Amino acid sequence: NAEIVVQKAKENNSGIHEVCFEAKMADERDRDTLNIIDEKGNILKNQPLNGQYQTLRFESQTGQRVRLTNTVGHNMRINNLGCK
Numbered sequence: 001n002a003e004i005v006v007q008k009a010k011e012n013n014s015g016i017h018e019v020c021f022e023a024k025m026a027d028e029r030d031r032d033t034l035n036i037i038d039e040k041g042n043i044l045k046n047q048p049l050n051g052q053y054q055t056l057r058f059e060s061q062t063g064q065r066v067r068l069t070n071t072v073g074h075n076m077r078i079n080n081l082g083c084k
Helices: none
Strands: 002-005 016-025 032-037 043-049 054-061 065-070 076-079
Touching: 016 043, 032 054, 043 054, 065 076
Parallel strands: none
Antiparallel strands: 002 065, 016 054, 016 076, 032 043, 032 065
8 A cells, every 4th residue: 555646857847647667576476466546546557466577657647646555465566666
């Protein structure tokens, strides 16, 4: 149930932005599904995860808070926040 908030990178950079990061299960033997959920409860993305980092991309509004959760509640690792 970690939360992230999309922030603007430049002064006039409001609106919809691509959000990118890598995620994996903390234990390489675990398998689960990462759910990215907006403030209204809408699922923005479902992504199966295992012990290898996978790049996730989705669109979000500046200032929008999104929750990262998984089905079983296992620990996850997040890396490389931001899009290239």
